[in-house]
Amino acid sequence: MSFRLHRALAVTWKEALDLRKNPGLLASMLALPAVLVLVPTGVVWAWLRHPDIVTFRSMALYYDPTLPLNADPVRFMIDKLVADWFGIFLLMPVFVPILISSQSVAGEKERRTLEPLLAAPVSASELLLGKSLASVVPAVAITWLSFAVFVVAVDAVAWPLVQGPVLPNGMWLFGVGVVAPLFAFLGNGLAVLVSARVGEARLAQQLSALVVLPLMGLVGGQLAGWIRAGTGYYALQGAVVLVLDILLVRASVRLFDRERLVSRWT
């Protein structure tokens, strides 16, 4: 069966309409970005309100014993926080597609809409692409928008001390522009794969969300000072995720077999 983009886009159109009319899902999608922007901004604001230089120097020396004496420890800690926070920020492009794809894939089974859909001349790969676009595009858009808000918020709060912009920097631009979309594909691929195996959207969300555990572990390593976050580190994460994305796409295409879907899901 030949691949037709218009059919994949029709699926995306339907998914986008459905998403727009699902206030519960929209609220869930927006809650995480709000937290991921407000928390670090609040931390920087709290630090700068009563900067205790001695405490900051102690913290900075824990992370970098070679820190020069004339270096500003508060600025160091702000830069450190912003660099480490990107690891947590990556939860957003992973988690938003999990929320959407679990609903759109396992939800088809719950709503018994899959059979009429598969009886239409739409191929499994068109269906997969259409649904993936409907989940990855909003996830990346929300991530980029949140990044823009984060840049403005952090710079506004930090400006009195640093007298210049903290963000955007090269690491964040690379991370948000390249690594975040790769993580969005990871979240989408996992949700599609898990949704095809389980019967309910909620269970699919819960199982797919387990992917955040290794990410949280890595952030823990950063906070403990074992891992130094930077462009190279996030590029390495991106490369690993790219390999996982390719594996997930191949598995999903195999799983999105019409016969398998009909006999399992209807």
Next chain:
Amino acid sequence: MSRIEVRSLCKNFGPRTAVEGLDFDVAAGEVFGLLGPNGAGKTTTVRILTGLLRPTSGQATVCGVPLDGDGEMLRSRVGLLTEQPGLYDRLTARENLRFFLKLHHRDTPDSWEAARRWMQRFGLGGREDDKCGNFSKGMRQKLALIRALLHDPQALFLDEPTSGLDPESARAVREAVGELAAEGRTVVLCSHNMAEVERLCARVAVVKGRLLAVGTVPELRRQTGLVEIHVEGSAGAAGEALGPVVPPCVWVAEGHVLRVTLAGGVSIPDVVALLAGSRVRIHAVLPAQRALEDVYLELTRGSETEAT
């Protein structure tokens, strides 16, 4: 030429056989009934013929497309009304239909106008922008039927099309089915509503894993031997003469009329000879027709007996 040709069609799901050795043809413009109890393989058969499942063995051609041929072409030539309407509840009726028009690459004003005409006809006019989640079961069923018709299919597969509909809507659907067939479309109708099948279908297949019978409704009614014997005096007394001699046959007496269901290789001459031997005076022997429901029940129960 047949619009649907099915030859030795089999489908297994692992060790379980869902359908086995199905053979039938359906002509263009014919309404063909597919009858069978729940789990008899009707839905599996429809899914195979609409390109949703691959047969384990056998072959079929639907609208000129072999099942192992171009699936995209097959699905663009058939329409399917599934047992569950399968509508997107948060979307409006218009959005639900437009989605399928887009999939068929027919999202044009003309196609939408045709869809609107169907909506008017089925009493859904003015509800285009209402969410399907607010529709009643009958409205959902009618909208799903319109969705199956949107792309002008040559063959329609309808699973319980009037289920949940009020009498007026059910009649509108039946009339529409008749008109679609008159336009040359082939309609395969799965139903448990015998009156509907008798009214709509030119021919009927009774399936239960395998094909139990296929033919026109009058042919099926005659297929299981029922004979009506008009006797002099009490038909009950005449029937007593039959009972102990031909145990597989069942008889019912009503006034002067004895109705005998032939079984166990017993033929009409055998019965007549028995009655004559018992000095029963016979005025007439007529082949009798049975209700389709009785035929259906006998065929499906008979297959259970064979299986055990």
